Amino acid sequence: MARQLSVIDDTKVPPAALPAPPVPGERTVRIPVSGMTCAACQARVQRTLQRQPGVVDAGVNLMMHDATVRYTPDVVSPEQLVAAIRDTGYGAELPPAVEDAFAEQEARDRSQAEEFAQLKRKAIVSGVIGALAMVAPMALMPIVPHGVVNGVLLALTVSVMLWAGRHFYTRAWAAFRHHSADMNTLIAVGTGAAFVYSLIATLAPGFFLSRGVAPDVYYEAVIVIIALILTGNAFEARAKAATSAALRALAGLQPTSARVVRGDQELDVPMADVRRGDVIVVRPGERLPTDGEVLDGESAVDESMLTGESAPVPKAAGARVIGGTINRTGALRYRATTLGADSVLAQIVRLMRDAQGSRAPIQNLADRISGVFVPVVVSIAIATFVIWFVAGDVAGLQAPAVRAFAAAVAVLIIACPCAMGLAVPTAVMVATGRGAEAGVLIKGGEALQRAGAVDTVVVDKTGTVTEGRPTVTDVVAAPGSTRTTDDLLALVASLESSSEHPLADAIVRRAREAGLPLARAERFQSVTGRGAVATVSGHEVLAGNEALLAERGIVATPLRDAAERLAGEAKTPVYVAIDGTLAGLLAVADPIKPTSHEAIVALRERGIDVVMLTGDTRHTADAIAREAGIERVVAGVLPEGKVAEIRRLQHAGHVVAMVGDGVNDSAAIAQSDVGIAIGTGTDIAAEAADVVLMRGDLRSVVQAIALSRRTMRTMKQNLFWAFVYNVVGIPVAAGVLYPAFGWLLSPVIASAAMAFSSVSVVTNSLRLRRARLA
């Protein structure tokens, strides 16, 4: 397995990647670990790391084959952490630092391919030797002496055990030394016992003959068991690699070079040499190499691979473009803005990698059982031997020791903690990948599980239900005012040019479109949730809601009727006062997105309540809600009010998802059980949300919840089958059916069943790749 180590700059790691926020003086290291096959292996490495002095926290990821450790560099070094992992019997190395998410994914792919190829080779060779060991003795027995045949079988078995099955024994021994046991322990004890029994029968057949027992050997069983388990592991490795196909596809979107304008020339430059501010040229059909801002040219860009939006998005000068998307119709020249680890694609890949390796709480049950599983199975195998031996002896069965021995080995071999260990992580991995394909980035297993339980979705109005790009529809001068509407608009636009509010943007845009001159605003003051005040051309200009006017002792009565009429038309009224006197009213409308109504109907069909929260007036909010099909509206709330409303819903027993823009609504998103941010596409990882929607479409919320519910169903199916398999398999192997039906499971059949159980769990998780989400 190829190994790399990356010491990560804490400032670049998305919060979801770490168990807790980084503390100054601490560092985080991600160490690839090879050889882990089940939850017990994972738990052992994790426990070992957590016990190291200087380790603040450690998490081990079975699917991604790595350990993320937060440590104090003064006390422990990455080298010591690697040594501690190796001491547990698993592989870990300290190669040069790799920080690039794409290179890391490539390295992981290489190591997975290598692991699969090696397992396949070993499985095929030992399978062929096993088949020969089963058939050849019968054919050779009449012509070759018994002792010679057994000697050849012994040599073949030792070769297979040392070459193909060596890792089972070395890892089992390493686990044993640490008072721990895993799948390797069961295989090592099972095949080891069969081997020792056969060895005694080969070297001292008289020992058996003197007790009336035939000196039978089980060499072929040892070889075939190893071959079958390796075959299962090979299938499992291939299926596990398939679970990260979505992540691989995302990483594969990054082009290796860019056409950069240098002087008068267009040069093909490797991505490592592209700098921020470089001008990049892309022709139709080419992939955009970096994020940037279009300088000239017009085209439609296919962003479906990142947002799930199938229609190409038109782009012209000033538009933002994302690296990894495909330029469809025209040529574009654009300036590179973000590169490397900061690019949107790299952020998504990093976020996906961390999410795919994260744990879902439902896994705790499987982990608790895996932790005690192996010693309990070994105890059951010993009890099986004793019961068979004594009962067989008392009942006068022939060779009770042989039957007892076969049943005990079958119990050891059929018990499979790996299926339990894979049940949840494989589902998390496939589901997060499936979500990413649809433009729904789920930041981890916990969020995935919680989203399935959501019964109330709270949506912000502006930019979530509506387009979020308001336009000025009406300008009304106050009765008796001497100012023209253009005058009014110019003054308010001058004031709002210092504001970042979406309504301010609409007013400034309208003034510019009308060719009105804008003056400089001085002493600008923004009043959260109410409006803004500044001095423009010597006048004190105030623009905001009625509450702001009331605060300043300005009476809104002359324009209240007009304001209420406009609000009833789903427009937001903005009062304007100049030098302390009411001067007029602007109305700004933000149309609802064409998909909002459909999404809200779909949510309600799934039994989910939808509540809209907005700082807007009751009238405007009601009008928007009517159009969108929302029945519950809370209007006129400030950001704190949104948090309080979510808390109130939670206290009433609801599981609440908050959908907002991730910046203005970050507090409400953080308070909710599942925070869903409509991604701005720039800083996906830093947002407080559990789920980021790459496309500003409420239907993605329906998809996120549908995916989560479907994933929970898959996880429960996986856990059910993994448990049932062991609950049924172990007693059958122990021989409970023998008294009634005379059925006894051979160790060879048990090994095939064990291999099948893991493969079936992974295959069930892979079905999520084709899940319909709406």
Place this chain on the structure above:
Amino acid sequence: MSSTDWLVIAGGIAAIGWVNWYFFFASRRSGAGRK
């Protein structure tokens, strides 16, 4: 039951006891010692 049967029963009980002691109790003690 023969003396061999009793021997196997005693051996089995001892082995189960040892397995559970080694993996559940001895590991806790050694873990606590290391901390």
